[in-house]
Amino acid sequence: MSSGQPRCRVLLTGNPNVGKSTVFNALTGMKQHTGNWPGKTVVTAEGHFQCNGTECTLTDLPGTYSLLAGSPDEEAAADALLGNKADCIILVADASCPQRNLPLLLQILEITDRVVVCLNLVDEAARKQITTDVRRLSEMLGVPVIPTAARSGKGLDELRRAAVGMAQGHIPVRACPTVYDSKTEQAAALIGAAWEHPAARAASLLLLPPENREKLLRRLSVPLTEKLSAAFDAADRLLCGCGDISGSITAALVSRSDAICRECVQNAGGTFSERDRRLDRLMTSKATGIPMMLLLLSVVFYLTIIGANYPSELLSRGFTFLREQCRRLLESLGANGFTIGLTVDGMLGTLSSVVSVMLPPMAIFFPLFALLEDSGYLPRVAFNLDRIFCRAGTQGKQALTMMMGFGCNACGITGCRIISSDRERKIAALTNNFSPCNGRFPTLIAIISAFFVGTLPPFLRSAAGAAILVGVIVLSILLSLGVTRLLSLTILKSTGGSLVLELPPYRRPQFVRTILLSLKDKALSVLGRAVAVALPAGAVIWLLSNLDCGGQSPISLFTSWIDPFARVFGMDGVILTAFLLGFPANETVLPIALMLYLSGGTMTDFESYGQLHTLLVGHGWTLLTAICVMLFTVMHFPCSTACITFYKETRSMKWTFLAFLLPTVCGLFCCALVNLLFCLL
Amino acid sequence: MKTSSLATIPLSRLPVGESGVVETLPEYPELRRRLMALGLIIGTTITAVNASPAGDPRAYFFRGSLIALRQRDAATILLGNRSAVEV
Numbered sequence A: 001m002s003s004g005q006p007r008c009r010v011l012l013t014g015n016p017n018v019g020k021s022t023v024f025n026a027l028t029g030m031k032q033h034t035g036n037w038p039g040k041t042v043v044t045a046e047g048h049f050q051c052n053g054t055e056c057t058l059t060d061l062p063g064t065y066s067l068l069a070g071s072p073d074e075e076a077a078a079d080a081l082l083g084n085k086a087d088c089i090i091l092v093a094d095a096s097c098p099q100r101n102l103p104l105l106l107q108i109l110e111i112t113d114r115v116v117v118c119l120n121l122v123d124e125a126a127r128k129q130i131t132t133d134v135r136r137l138s139e140m141l142g143v144p145v146i147p148t149a150a151r152s153g154k155g156l157d158e159l160r161r162a163a164v165g166m167a168q169g170h171i172p173v174r175a176c177p178t179v180y181d182s183k184t185e186q187a188a189a190l191i192g193a194a195w196e197h198p199a200a201r202a203a204s205l206l207l208l209p210p211e212n213r214e215k216l217l218r219r220l221s222v223p224l225t226e227k228l229s230a231a232f233d234a235a236d237r238l239l240c241g242c243g244d245i246s247g248s249i250t251a252a253l254v255s256r257s258d259a260i261c262r263e264c265v266q267n268a269g270g271t272f273s274e275r276d277r278r279l280d281r282l283m284t285s286k287a288t289g290i291p292m293m294l295l296l297l298s299v300v301f302y303l304t305i306i307g308a309n310y311p312s313e314l315l316s317r318g319f320t321f322l323r324e325q326c327r328r329l330l331e332s333l334g335a336n337g338f339t340i341g342l343t344v345d346g347m348l349g350t351l352s353s354v355v356s357v358m359l360p361p362m363a364i365f366f367p368l369f370a371l372l373e374d375s376g377y378l379p380r381v382a383f384n385l386d387r388i389f390c391r392a393g394t395q396g397k398q399a400l401t402m403m404m405g406f407g408c409n410a411c412g413i414t415g416c417r418i419i420s421s422d423r424e425r426k427i428a429a430l431t432n433n434f435s436p437c438n439g440r441f442p443t444l445i446a447i448i449s450a451f452f453v454g455t456l457p458p459f460l461r462s463a464a465g466a467a468i469l470v471g472v473i474v475l476s477i478l479l480s481l482g483v484t485r486l487l488s489l490t491i492l493k494s495t496g497g498s499l500v501l502e503l504p505p506y507r508r509p510q511f512v513r514t515i516l517l518s519l520k521d522k523a524l525s526v527l528g529r530a531v532a533v534a535l536p537a538g539a540v541i542w543l544l545s546n547l548d549c550g551g552q553s554p555i556s557l558f559t560s561w562i563d564p565f566a567r568v569f570g571m572d573g574v575i576l577t578a579f580l581l582g583f584p585a586n587e588t589v590l591p592i593a594l595m596l597y598l599s600g601g602t603m604t605d606f607e608s609y610g611q612l613h614t615l616l617v618g619h620g621w622t623l624l625t626a627i628c629v630m631l632f633t634v635m636h637f638p639c640s641t642a643c644i645t646f647y648k649e650t651r652s653m654k655w656t657f658l659a660f661l662l663p664t665v666c667g668l669f670c671c672a673l674v675n676l677l678f679c680l681l
Numbered sequence B: 001m002k003t004s005s006l007a008t009i010p011l012s013r014l015p016v017g018e019s020g021v022v023e024t025l026p027e028y029p030e031l032r033r034r035l036m037a038l039g040l041i042i043g044t045t046i047t048a049v050n051a052s053p054a055g056d057p058r059a060y061f062f063r064g065s066l067i068a069l070r071q072r073d074a075a076t077i078l079l080g081n082r083s084a085v086e087v
Helices: A020-028 A072-083 A098-109 A122-127 A134-141 A156-167 A182-193 A200-207 A210-219 A226-239 A245-264 A274-284 A289-332 A337-375 A378-391 A397-407 A409-418 A422-434 A441-451 A458-489 A511-546 A554-568 A573-581 A586-598 A609-618 A623-634 A640-650 A653-680 B029-037
Strands: A007-014 A045-051 A054-060 A088-094 A115-120 A145-147 A500-503 B018-024 B045-051 B058-062 B065-069 B078-084
Touching: A007 A020, A007 A072, A007 A098, A007 A156, A020 A045, A020 A054, A020 A088, A020 A115, A020 A156, A045 A156, A054 A156, A072 A210, A072 A409, A088 A098, A088 A156, A098 A115, A098 A134, A098 A245, A115 A134, A115 A156, A134 A145, A134 A245, A145 A156, A182 A200, A182 A226, A182 A245, A200 A210, A210 A226, A245 B029, A274 A289, A274 A378, A274 B045, A289 A337, A289 A378, A289 A441, A289 A458, A337 A397, A337 A441, A337 A511, A337 A586, A378 A397, A378 A458, A378 A500, A378 B065, A397 A409, A397 A422, A397 A458, A409 A422, A409 A640, A422 A458, A422 A640, A422 A653, A441 A458, A441 A586, A441 A609, A441 A623, A458 A623, A458 A653, A500 B029, A511 A554, A511 A586, A554 A573, A573 A586, A573 A623, A586 A609, A623 A653, A640 A653
Parallel strands: A007 A054, A007 A088, A088 A115, A115 A145
Antiparallel strands: A045 A054, A500 B065, B018 B045, B018 B078, B045 B058, B058 B065
């Protein structure tokens, strides 16, 4: 981009779940993952697009219903909007229910007139026979309205042109502010006159209810001057006896959007679709809700296990071949044993196990999970499980963050921003690590395949493996619930919160696109992480296990020193060392353990779960070891990324330390208990 | 659609498949604000659509969207002017 090129800043906002991220991706050509549930975007994303020679920076804000809503992700959106620093705001509205999206638009129009409305999902609305008179709507609002179907790319060029035109002031706007009753208007004018703010009218209206003031002033970083304080007093006197101010303001906004919709939208309000009702009866009813949930989970795991087997073996063989070639090459170049050991056995060996054992299950699980996300099913899980979470002292949205944790705990912890209660958010973040993430699933799958289903006839193995894995997941959910209950009875006492959860319409996922996208993203990021962590880790471990310290290597000194401690918990020194060394990335725990075992020199490599079983049993593994390692995999300290994310979210070392300690202590306790039971039996 | 006027009842006791018009919003400010942000104000028509497996929370339809609320919270919303609709 040239430096002389005109630039502009555009904000993208709207209610949750109106396809904002899809619009963002379509406009910028970026590949942010989208999901069909409110709260998918909890952090702002930035992208760029060019139009008519202008370079635009587009910021995707978390979805919000109003400028004054409760949870941190919504506050972040409101703060960015109230800052009023952008050249243009694009408001994405759902064409199939515009009346719910308009109140936010009307509030934003109180900040600025430089707004373009993107009426998205017009194709979906057309199927529901909801049609909007776009010209009339634009007339009534005083700003351009562009109908789009972002998934198919319809209307995007017009949207880009309108946004740039608006940002540069080429599009005439006609201010049509919402008019409130005279007392509200007078009071807002009093406050507006007392301070300087880029969004004075909107912010002053938000400051009318006394209960909003303290927090909002802090968020806007505006000091409470004497002048402002006097204006508040005057406004309070004026509004004395008018009842609920924020209520009457919201009512005015909602009534105006109703009036607009009555005039511009046919079939507004519509009714829910018959297909969605049938699906909901299946997914959430008393008889079938929970069984369907378990069935879906089992199918996902079954496909993951059965699908991962073959590529795993293939990759492993490929790596064995590659290592042999490298060894020969290095030998022919005259490299010494040390160099060959360090590169071929250390670095390449660890990389090979990370890629061949861990990559295939991830590459299958992630796209499957992304499909579930896109379909709109996840909020139904939160709906189904809310009662149980309520009993434990929190709420169903924790189930959503828990499920994000199955993908990645760092994402799950950030996702906790969708929970508005501070207390419940802390609990959700603290317990998030009980959901085994994508970096830990393959470890569980490998151990299950090697130890629990190996003796079964082949056609039963995958199904039995999936069933055991579902059992482990259910166990992790129960443990997470138990700890939640414990926390809400002790350090994070419950006073009983409420739940307001949107259940979006079901949408047919874009199969090919979602699968390719998450495959590409995940495969690339896992490979990147494997190279970044496994290569140096492999080198360090090889060095530590091959240096000589009085007849023993440093690592074997360490593992034998830690071994008696590990035995108390049913594991051995090598595994515990692998868990500690795997702190930067959980994907590397099992590969590091294998590497440490292999450095003993009994086997050079393994190609199947059967060989994995032989290798592990050769190093003293029993059924008890397998169970304890699985338990500790589910419950141990979060990886470094998750810890850093937790600190970023809470800004507190104390809570981060607790997040580290809590699952570790639980894990050690459970392992010790199982070990004790095994000894007694 | 048949209509019948009955006495005021809390939303939590609205039978699945029936609708009512909101007469009173919850007192609790946090909940009140969130519901109003979704467009639930006095005069809004709300329909009870389905219950979760445990019977609580239940899902309600208003202003084009389906929102789940706990019974305890729904009990603080009072309805008048009930009618049964086809679900």
